[in-house]
Amino acid sequence: MKIKATNIEGCFELYPTVFNDERGYFFESYNKVTFENLSGLKVDFVQDNQSFSKRGVLRGLHFQRGIYQQAKLVRVIKGEIEDVVVDIRKDSPTFGQYFKTVLSAENNKQIFVPKGCAHGFLVLSEEAFFNYKCDNYYNKESEGGILYNDVDLNIPWSISDSELIISDKDQVLPRFKDISAL
Numbered sequence: 746m747k748i749k750a751t752n753i754e755g756c757f758e759l760y761p762t763v764f765n766d767e768r769g770y771f772f773e774s775y776n777k778v779t780f781e782n783l784s785g786l787k788v789d790f791v792q793d794n795q796s797f798s799k800r801g802v803l804r805g806l807h808f809q810r811g812i813y814q815q816a817k818l819v820r821v822i823k824g825e826i827e828d829v830v831v832d833i834r835k836d837s838p839t840f841g842q843y844f845k846t847v848l849s850a851e852n853n854k855q856i857f858v859p860k861g862c863a864h865g866f867l868v869l870s871e872e873a874f875f876n877y878k879c880d881n882y883y884n885k886e887s888e889g890g891i892l893y894n895d896v897d898l899n900i901p902w903s904i905s906d907s908e909l910i911i912s913d914k915d916q917v918l919p920r921f922k923d924i925s926a927l
């Protein structure tokens with residue numbers, strides 16, 4: 746497992762060691778000791794999530810507030826997505842910056858999304874299975890979000906608006922300038 750910093754403080758990519766043989770492949774998708782040794786962080790993940798989406802589905806940008814803020818370790822089991830992390834920590838040196846990268850079943854790449862960041866993804870392949878760990882439980886009342894095409898963030902999603910599939914809830918999320926930073 747290797748890790749690589751991103752432009753957002755505390756957000757990093759993880760590249761697992763893949764063992765290929767004539768049967769296929771094997772890799773440790775998560776190992777607490779390895780994660781802690783490489784990141785220097787002690788993270789207690791308490792909830793695993795999985796979602797399935799078709800091409801053009803955009804989920805996010807979501808976060809949870811207060812004591813329910815979540816750090817996440819995200820990955821793709823099948824397909825390919827464009828993953829975006831936005832720093833909404835008002836005291837962070839990278840406040841208001843976003844990080845965007847492709848996660849896929851081919852690159853097996855993962856992202857650690859620190860607490861205080863909004864997260865979302867766009868499915869580029871025909872279908873994608875997305876799987877992630879959270880270090881805090883879901884709390885509907887604490888949910889917040891930012892409109893995916895916020896003009897200030899100006900995130901260059903790779904699929905045009907006309908082809909996007911976005912939930913009713915996500916279509917009416919507030920603009921970045923209107924959320925109270927964490």
Ligand SMILES: Cc1cn([C@H]2C[C@H](O)[C@@H](COP(=O)(O)OP(=O)(O)O[C@H]3O[C@H](C)C(=O)[C@H](O)[C@H]3O)O2)c(=O)[nH]c1=O
Pocket residue numbers: 794796804805807808864865866882883912
């Ligand atoms: C997140 C979550 C949702 N739910 C229920 C609530 C809804 O009835 C249903 C779908 O929820 P939602 O439309 O919020 O699912 P996503 O749009 O995939 O939300 C996720 O999208 C982006 C990419 C994220 O990073 C967040 O983890 C998460 O907000 O699952 C639960 O029961 N538990 C949960 O932890």
